[in-house]
Amino acid sequence: MANSRPALPLRLFVSYSHRDDDLRERFLVHLDPMRREGLIAPWHDRRITAGTEWVGAIDENLEAADLIVLLVSPDFLASDYCNDVEMKRALERVKSGEARIVPVILKPCDWETSRFAGFEALPKDAKPVVDWQTSDHGLVDAVQGLRRVVVELCGPGPVAVRVVKAAVRRRVWRWAVACVLLAALGLAWAAGRSQLGEGVGLLNKGQYAEALPALKRARYLMVFSGRTRCAYRAAELGAARAGEQAVAEAVSAYPECAYLRVLRGDGRVFRGDLAGALADYRDAVRREPGLGEAHFGMGNVLDRLDQPDSAVPEYEAAVRQAPDVPRYRHDLADLFFKSGAYDRAVEQYERMGEFPLAALDLAKIYRLQGRLDEAAGRDEDAIRWLREPSVVSREEGNGWIVEVSPLKGVRLGPIEEKRCYADLELAMTRFLAGDERWAAQAVAAGFEKCSSRRKELSDILRWELHRLGSENAKLGGRSDQFAGRFLGGGF
Numbered sequence: 001m002a003n004s005r006p007a008l009p010l011r012l013f014v015s016y017s018h019r020d021d022d023l024r025e026r027f028l029v030h031l032d033p034m035r036r037e038g039l040i041a042p043w044h045d046r047r048i049t050a051g052t053e054w055v056g057a058i059d060e061n062l063e064a065a066d067l068i069v070l071l072v073s074p075d076f077l078a079s080d081y082c083n084d085v086e087m088k089r090a091l092e093r094v095k096s097g098e099a100r101i102v103p104v105i106l107k108p109c110d111w112e113t114s115r116f117a118g119f120e121a122l123p124k125d126a127k128p129v130v131d132w133q134t135s136d137h138g139l140v141d142a143v144q145g146l147r148r149v150v151v152e153l154c155g156p157g158p159v160a161v162r163v164v165k166a167a168v169r170r171r172v173w174r175w176a177v178a179c180v181l182l183a184a185l186g187l188a189w190a191a192g193r194s195q196l197g198e199g200v201g202l203l204n205k206g207q208y209a210e211a212l213p214a215l216k217r218a219r220y221l222m223v224f225s226g227r228t229r230c231a232y233r234a235a236e237l238g239a240a241r242a243g244e245q246a247v248a249e250a251v252s253a254y255p256e257c258a259y260l261r262v263l264r265g266d267g268r269v270f271r272g273d274l275a276g277a278l279a280d281y282r283d284a285v286r287r288e289p290g291l292g293e294a295h296f297g298m299g300n301v302l303d304r305l306d307q308p309d310s311a312v313p314e315y316e317a318a319v320r321q322a323p324d325v326p327r328y329r330h331d332l333a334d335l336f337f338k339s340g341a342y343d344r345a346v347e348q349y350e351r352m353g354e355f356p357l358a359a360l361d362l363a364k365i366y367r368l369q370g371r372l373d374e375a376a377g378r379d380e381d382a383i384r385w386l387r388e389p390s391v392v393s394r395e396e397g398n399g400w401i402v403e404v405s406p407l408k409g410v411r412l413g414p415i416e417e418k419r420c421y422a423d424l425e426l427a428m429t430r431f432l433a434g435d436e437r438w439a440a441q442a443v444a445a446g447f448e449k450c451s452s453r454r455k456e457l458s459d460i461l462r463w464e465l466h467r468l469g470s471e472n473a474k475l476g477g478r479s480d481q482f483a484g485r486f487l488g489g490g491f
């Protein structure tokens with residue numbers, strides 16, 4: 001025992017006075033859970049069967065014991081056999097490291113002057129068992145202390161394994177059912193986590209309708225997850241474009257939900273409360289740093305507040321979080337474009353793939369730089385993409401805000417309006433390059449197809465030509481000619 005941990009169950013020898021037989025019996029009753037758990041194998045002289053040599057049986061079990069428990073009382077101290085024979089051999093075995101003595105004080109007595117006074121006694125503070133509220137209270141404390149001794153001697157790992165094994169042996173079918181249920185719950189939780197991750201990934205990009213199926217599955221698999229419920233509610237409201245009241249009620253129900261803060265921020269932007277929206281977006285990012293939609297919202301608000309230097313890092317954060325979301329990169333590029341950082345804008349526009357508005361904006365930069373062939377190529381890309389089913393499907397739900405002045409824009413929603421805009425942009429580029437006849441036919445066709453938006457489309461072209469004439473003197477004359485011929489006059 002001195003050199004290695006003893007094996008379970010520990011052999012426990014109980015030394016006591018027969019005058020304390022009633023307390024010895026209650027003590028063993030309290031010890032029984034530890035016995036059933038396989039931690040201890042108690043022995044006392046009442047277990048000597050008829051015909052067995054009494055002294056020999058005691059000596060044999062005392063020699064084999066790992067733990068020697070002394071049930072101490074005045075009668076125990078007065079017993080010659082307990083104090084002379086058993087105590088002498090017990091102390092020898094403790095000295096050689098073969099056993100450990102644990103005194104349990106049953107009744108008040110002068111035990112502090114005994115030979116075992118140096119050992120830590122139980123219950124707590126060596127308060128006698130009979131002095132507790134009831135003797136059972138005292139014995140419970142003593143047994144809990146003894147359990148700690150067992151763990152100390154054998155280590156927590158072996159003790160825990162024994163406890164589980166004992167429980168399984170006692171209730172095999174219950175444990176079998178429990179294991180099956182736990183396995184099922186574990187699988188459900190793992191599946192739920194996977195669905196939640198998929199849904200949250202889409203929420204982070206503001207793709208509410210797309211997130212709903214995965215979050216609905218996660219909600220059924222993780223019924224106790226507050227984060228899952230809040231994410232599902234945000235997806236529901238976002239997909240339905242819910243109003244202010246519904247979002248406010250959801251925020252009240254889930255005050256820690258970052259996704260709902262984003263929705264409330266979006267609503268505040270729509271109502272012109274930019275300060276309130278900014279606070280919501282910042283709070284959302286604090287709760288969910290990977291929430292690209294919140295970074296994008298902050299960038300948008302800071303841009304509107306004419307704080308481009310602060311807006312750029314937020315747009316860049318949104319792009320890092322979700323590089324596959326075109327509108328994040330587009331608005332970053334657009335901010336560079338408006339500030340005259342054309343090279344940085346071009347870098348972002350060119351990385352956007354089949355995104356028609358980005359192609360048209362890139363064409364604007366090329367026109368400003370006098371690169372008309374490249375501008376025409378990008379206009380043609382936009383026109384072609386706006387006839388591809390996959391792009392049409394995506395663009396039907398996205399409105400375009402196109403500038404008509406530094407502080408004002410017009411919205412193009414239906415796909416036909418976007419096609420007219422792209423056709424007119426190419427017509428303008430071709431006119432600037434000298435192909436006036438082709439341009440005239442394209443302008444007439446474009447205005448005819450979108451006659452209800454002729455004024456707005458004319459305003460868009462007029463503003464672009466004004467900027468072009470201001471920045472590129474070589475194209476200033478052609479810009480004036482286009483405006484005078486097709487737009488009803490100058491700028």
